[in-house]
Amino acid sequence: MDPVLLARTGTSAPGRAATAWAAREAEMRGAVLRVPDGPVREPGRASVIVCGVSGEADAPPGSGSPWAALVDAARGPVVLVPDLLTTSHRRTGVTLGVDARDPSAAALAFAFQSARLRGVRLHAVHAWALPADAVGRPFGVPEGERAAWEDQEVQSLGDALRPWREKYPEVRVLADVRLFSPTAALLHCSEHAALAVVPGGSGDLAWQEAVRALLRRATCAVAVVPS
Incomplete structure (x- = not known):
């Protein structure tokens, strides 16, 4: 089973929400949760990539925003967790x-x-x-x-x-x-x-x-x- 990749962490609201989402996703899939040390530019193999999104929703793909770059580079699903996430x-x-x-x-x-x-x-x-x-x-x-x-x-x-x-x-x-x-x-x-x-x-x-x-x-x- 390919790992669930948490591509963006932090203490902000989207960072915490993305961390919680990635942990639940890994548990449901029976997969390992992997957290890279730095920015993810070439995701490689992952069952799901999870990324918190804050204040970048207007940035079009290819604009250099972290989530847009991830989506462009990913070969698998990228889950974007927004500021307004409500559980x-x-x-x-x-x-x-x-x-x-x-x-x-x-x-x-x-x-x-x-x-x-x-x-x-x-x-x-x-x-x-x-x-x-x-x-x-x-x-x-x-x-x-x-x-x-x-x-x-x-x-x-x-x-x-x-x-x-x-x-x-x-x-x-x-x-x-x-x-x-x-x-x-x-x-x-x-x-x-x-x-x-x-x-x-x-x-x-x-x-x-x-x-x-x-x-x-x-x-x-x-x-x-x-x-």
Whole structure:
């Protein structure tokens, strides 16, 4: 079992929260918790990397902020623990952002594993938008036409989740299709989650913005999983 790597410690609130999160994660996984002496620039092999985040949520990937550099360099999941982390017995679920038309197998695997380890429900959220030629229609989109498009999105999400549901039959799954941006959908659906999982490393600016928004406003940990 690869170790859980605690990449950033300290006496600040996010440092303490990240330390506690990493210790729980290592215990659940039956893995060793490893704490490097200095900054982690090349993470190497780790089952999960945990990093406290303070005041850097607006920094885009590649900007030189510690969490952005970790996400860029990591080959596995990076759990970012924000300033506003709130722990509560009501915060037990795992929320996953899914692009049903191009699903990230790595993000799906981590989300299902995380839900199984915690014995909680997985809330899989697929955000979609109306076709470009429908947005500018002067009289709007007929309800029947919109419903047909939504049915297609529901089918796509079901297809993306099916093999993972079969692999993890013990995990309860809520499949949720939202006519929102990825950022708005994840912010809304992670309000009561203990962990939000976002695919990363694909160069998709929508997911990158979702991560920054979650770190600014969400009160749960955020896992970025490179594809």
